[in-house]
Amino acid sequence: MQGQLSHSPGQGPIGASMEDVAEAAGVSISTVSRALRNASNVRPETTARVHDAAARLGFSASPSAASLATGKVKRIAVLIGSPLTDWFSGTILDGIYREVRSAGYDLLLYRVHDADERRVFFETLPARRNADALLVASFALTPDEQATLERMRVPVVYLNQKVSGSAGVGIDDRGAGRAATEYALGLGRRRVVFLRERGLEGFRWSARDRYRGYLDALDAAGLSASAELVEEPGGGRFGVSAADRILAGAVPVVVACESDGIAIRLLAALRRRGARVPDDVAVIGFDGQPEGELFGLTTVVQPVAEMTGWAARTAVALARDANAPRERLELPTVLRLGTTTPR
Amino acid sequence: MQGQLSHSPGQGPIGASMEDVAEAAGVSISTVSRALRNASNVRPETTARVHDAAARLGFSASPSAASLATGKVKRIAVLIGSPLTDWFSGTILDGIYREVRSAGYDLLLYRVHDADERRVFFETLPARRNADALLVASFALTPDEQATLERMRVPVVYLNQKVSGSAGVGIDDRGAGRAATEYALGLGRRRVVFLRERGLEGFRWSARDRYRGYLDALDAAGLSASAELVEEPGGGRFGVSAADRILAGAVPVVVACESDGIAIRLLAALRRRGARVPDDVAVIGFDGQPEGELFGLTTVVQPVAEMTGWAARTAVALARDANAPRERLELPTVLRLGTTTPR
DNA sequence: CTGAAAGCGCTTACAG
DNA sequence: CTGAAAGCGCTTACAG
Numbered sequence: 279m280q281g282q283l284s285h286s287p288g289q290g291p292i293g294a295s296m297e298d299v300a301e302a303a304g305v306s307i308s309t310v311s312r313a314l315r316n317a318s319n320v321r322p323e324t325t326a327r328v329h330d331a332a333a334r335l336g337f338s339a340s341p342s343a344a345s346l347a348t349g350k351v352k353r354i355a356v357l358i359g360s361p362l363t364d365w366f367s368g369t370i371l372d373g374i375y376r377e378v379r380s381a382g383y384d385l386l387l388y389r390v391h392d393a394d395e396r397r398v399f400f401e402t403l404p405a406r407r408n409a410d411a412l413l414v415a416s417f418a419l420t421p422d423e424q425a426t427l428e429r430m431r432v433p434v435v436y437l438n439q440k441v442s443g444s445a446g447v448g449i450d451d452r453g454a455g456r457a458a459t460e461y462a463l464g465l466g467r468r469r470v471v472f473l474r475e476r477g478l479e480g481f482r483w484s485a486r487d488r489y490r491g492y493l494d495a496l497d498a499a500g501l502s503a504s505a506e507l508v509e510e511p512g513g514g515r516f517g518v519s520a521a522d523r524i525l526a527g528a529v530p531v532v533v534a535c536e537s538d539g540i541a542i543r544l545l546a547a548l549r550r551r552g553a554r555v556p557d558d559v560a561v562i563g564f565d566g567q568p569e570g571e572l573f574g575l576t577t578v579v580q581p582v583a584e585m586t587g588w589a590a591r592t593a594v595a596l597a598r599d600a601n602a603p604r605e606r607l608e609l610p611t612v613l614r615l616g617t618t619t620p621r
Numbered sequence: 622m623q624g625q626l627s628h629s630p631g632q633g634p635i636g637a638s639m640e641d642v643a644e645a646a647g648v649s650i651s652t653v654s655r656a657l658r659n660a661s662n663v664r665p666e667t668t669a670r671v672h673d674a675a676a677r678l679g680f681s682a683s684p685s686a687a688s689l690a691t692g693k694v695k696r697i698a699v700l701i702g703s704p705l706t707d708w709f710s711g712t713i714l715d716g717i718y719r720e721v722r723s724a725g726y727d728l729l730l731y732r733v734h735d736a737d738e739r740r741v742f743f744e745t746l747p748a749r750r751n752a753d754a755l756l757v758a759s760f761a762l763t764p765d766e767q768a769t770l771e772r773m774r775v776p777v778v779y780l781n782q783k784v785s786g787s788a789g790v791g792i793d794d795r796g797a798g799r800a801a802t803e804y805a806l807g808l809g810r811r812r813v814v815f816l817r818e819r820g821l822e823g824f825r826w827s828a829r830d831r832y833r834g835y836l837d838a839l840d841a842a843g844l845s846a847s848a849e850l851v852e853e854p855g856g857g858r859f860g861v862s863a864a865d866r867i868l869a870g871a872v873p874v875v876v877a878c879e880s881d882g883i884a885i886r887l888l889a890a891l892r893r894r895g896a897r898v899p900d901d902v903a904v905i906g907f908d909g910q911p912e913g914e915l916f917g918l919t920t921v922v923q924p925v926a927e928m929t930g931w932a933a934r935t936a937v938a939l940a941r942d943a944n945a946p947r948e949r950l951e952l953p954t955v956l957r958l959g960t961t962t963p964r
Numbered sequence: 965c966t967g968a969a970a971g972c973g974c975t976t977a978c979a980g
Numbered sequence: 981c982t983g984a985a986a987g988c989g990c991t992t993a994c995a996g
Binding site for chain 2: 992
């Protein structure tokens, strides 16, 4: 019994081993291994006998042992930069989960909210050797961080960020931000402001690009940008001071928002102040969050389901074969008109 | 080279091995292993030398190999029954993530939305041998499923469900539902209805219990329940037909909602119909979602952060030692008055 | 404080 | 179609 590790006292039996199954089925563990993975080169009756024995003993294989032998961990990691309470985060996680699980992979979740979490993630690279592919969602990486991920030797798929040479899918945030702003300018209001959350500048690629598109449109129209409105993220008070500042202007205005979630919070704040929407203030969101429809929100709808599905399927393909093609895809957005902008 | 597996063609080098580090540092791999985990029985200079060599070679240990040797996978699995887009799901995932990661564990996510996903999960038990502890969140399990989880030999912590003999934390959903309804009855309206989502009956323990509390209160007041309002979950149209049905009654009414998310969607639908809140319809939510504050929502606030923190810390404790105490904790709720109920 | 060696539980090339 | 054996890359009891 030399070498027998005794460091799991009181753990109790962890369940049947492959050897137990082999004995019960009267075959070798090689055959058990093959039969349980339904390899074609096993006699059907043998396979059935093995499955029977495994079920009877409540056997389930050790993923760690299998990983060690195959070099694959059958896990896909997702790295998310926005709070998980955001509609966008929840929606893409839901979609990614479906694809990943149906392909037989588990989902490992990593979240990076602040500079500290960010530092820890890139220093320790927990996804290293821990996932067969990594999906980076809505998260603006520095060139350094991109390089670090490269060295990790795990295939990376980007959702909503452009990284040349890497697989990825997204929309044209800048173009869509510009188009929304052009539409806003066409409404004949004197001010068009852009509202976004503070403190996530380095994280949210998409917000930054949408804002750039806003500036593009103003520039093309020969206008200078109104002071952009930046609010503290999250919390019940979001939008309140923005509403105050917007209403202080005393001119009809259009507000283009970074996201529908922000737009909805702004609408609530405006209404509590008695502002008329869209007469005093017109509002345009960004996302296509279903809740926005209830508020009649005019918004830029992005094809979240398509983006997510594509990203997840690509991650699975790369997890299976790191040499699978690494394509880039850009999907179109649509401006959906509601009642928060005038006809 | 016999036995050398050749099934990873083109994978390229996966990085340095412990042997490489050992050679570079001039020690054995035993020492490398100890030094990298900062074991106390290694000379400080040796430890430093090993860390240096590891950093130079970009070494990171294989979690699979470590797991196989230790019997621990350093992962905690979360099983969630509600859509990840729900505020509650996002909030608890955020909180669980923080605790779990800071304790050195990875987070494995499992979601069970419909009967099919549910069946697959319990048939395949993907968390088996794949996590050191399982956190089951807001998910009503059948006795059979509870037993299945028991046999899995992974410690389980329940968030928002009472399972005797298991660790868990939650609020008194039934009591809180009753208290909210009693408050509603005290407002002197003739009808008090309960609004919840359809299709998740077997999944959401908490919604069911809140509804039971509603019935309790009516019963105690000698009233019979109004037809409960059940709506299709999700989507932009949620709440619209509920609003229609509520307004058809033509009597002032109080609506107690399963969640704040539902209450907010109802408020939007009511306002678009021109109903006065709280004069025509008073609304009470459940959760304490920050967004509700913007709408002045009266609601039952549950201590989500405390519940989540406790559950996650308990999961970590059980992951470290399956014999750690399995306690149950019930936390209090508070009715927060807003402007959607009359003074 | 350090090293040689066994073992964790699988998968698969090889031989039959 | 099946089995014996090597190896995946760690950790740790044991001996020094």
